[in-house]
Amino acid sequence: MQVFDRVELYHVSAPLPAPFAPSWIPGTIRHKTNFCLVHFVTDEGVEGWSAFPAAGRERAGLGDLLAGLFLGQDVEDIDRLAERIHIMAVGGNFNWWIEPAFWDIKAKIAGLPLYKLLGGTHDRLKLYASAGELRAPEARREEAEARLADGFDTMKVRVHDFDEAVDIAQISDVATYMQGRMKIAVDCNQAFRLTQNGDAPLWSLDRAKRFADAAADVGLAWVEEPLFGEWHEEMAELTAYSRVPIAGGELHFAGYHELARMARMRCYSIFQPDAMWAGGVKQCLEVAKLCRAEGLKFTPHCWSTGFGFIVNAHVHAASGFADEMLYEYPLAPPGWVPEGRDAIFTEPLHHDRGWFNMPSTPGLGVEIDRDKLARYGRCYFSASRREVHWMPEAFAEIG
Structure with missing residues (x-):
């Protein structure tokens, strides 16, 4: 020992x-x-x-x-x-x-590589590009074109305006512009409020429903975290109402037991716990197992550090969902790129035309x-x- x-x-x-x-x-x-x-x-x-x-x-x-x-x-x-x-x-x-x-x-x-120790067999993960900044409509179109050229066929954008019409216009413009060429998802970042440097909008259930209607009308792939993280009953109501999948679950510190309750309540149709916040590797895999039993979907969140990306990649590769769900790839050039995020690694964690090749060396790799x-x-x-x-x-x- x-x-x-x-x-x-x-x-x-x-x-x-x-x-x-x-x-x-x-x-x-x-x-x-x-x-x-x-x-x-x-x-x-x-x-x-x-x-x-x-x-x-x-x-x-x-x-x-x-x-x-x-x-x-x-x-x-x-x-x-x-x-x-x-x-x-x-x-x-x-x-x-x-x-x-x-x-x-x-x-x-x-x-063994961690994902293989955990029973995973997927050596490659299909990715979606995850943008991290607010952009004007024309700049967002350019960003979507760039990610499409990089090999991604799905991109997640961000909205965070006090005026809901501005947020709806954002998703409608880029989704319509990329229609037939790239799927668009959106992260509303409403599950938590980080207001130390500036105020932020706080959506109501009614606003979230209107936004979900607009997202469904333009064919978004999913809407992520449109309500505050502790509003479990409101989340469940929104998910039941929405014509587009509702996703979330990244920062629930209580781990499996809170997320299991949320899964059984149908708070989200796609659960996205992050192993660095929401209970570690083992509990996140237990959430994935429960999602399978409950007929829900699972794919981890990973916006933090290079370790956050690779740890959650191992979770996803071992989750049983790698065949059907995309894994997040944080990318917001020119500032947030692998060379900066992974500055102390011998090799940054790059994608390969919209795919991530899992490491073959033992441990996290x-x-x-x-x-x-x-x-x-x-x-x-x-x-x-x-x-x-x-x-x-x-x-x-x-x-």
Whole structure:
């Protein structure tokens, strides 16, 4: 039995090639990709990695929790390790993003890519292009043409205006323009409100119904998260009403049990939990299994870091839905592109004409470029079963 012997935490801040304005955080312009990186090492030297968005110092105190809860534990006992993530949540720390590092190690010990360890057989995933910014109609048409030329046959756009007529005009224009050549979906980003830098619209059920009618009229592939995430009854009513599939479920921190309740209520017709937020790899696969039993669809969300993309790719490849559902590929040039998002990987996670080729190496299948990690990252916590080092001076460099 191998046990966790060491853990390290890094804050990473790598430049993007151009400014990026995420539609779901009004008033925000990103110039860098910022995240917290965790590195576990077993007593036999097997390494596991994962990462989660972090603007700055908000995870400064996480190290002591990780050291106390995980060092010395059996690295392959995922259920026990997940229980300890629950212990962190009781104290107000929701950290499902750590669980994929355990799977990284477990799959490396088995000598298999994670999706194969989980029973998956799909070596390639069919993708949809997922835009991340608001665009004027003409610019949106140009973006759709570019993604079509890249090999994608489906693109998800964003809307986030206070005036519902503007949002309806956006989807109607691009869907009509691309009709017969590309399918269009839309993400409304209403399940959560990130208003720290600017106000955001909050849709009512009536507005969501009107938008769903407009989406159905122009043949959209799906409408994503058109209502606030805790409005389960309203979601179920909207999904029953809508002539276009309603999708969502990415950030439900409670994991399987909340998502299972939502599935049985028919809150969505397509469930999109993200393993980094919504319960980790194991619980997301349990959601996929329930979706199959309930006659619903499943495909993960993955807008976060390069780790978010690859972890959820393994989930999708093992979910049983890879033959029938597209997997998300975040792409918003010139700012949000693989070279920026995956800055500390030895190789960015590129698509292949609208497909993603799953890695063949054991574990998650990504390698850390140590030189780039040294350039862009600061280790602020390191612990072994013998000693602990908290390095507050590293945070002095973090804005």
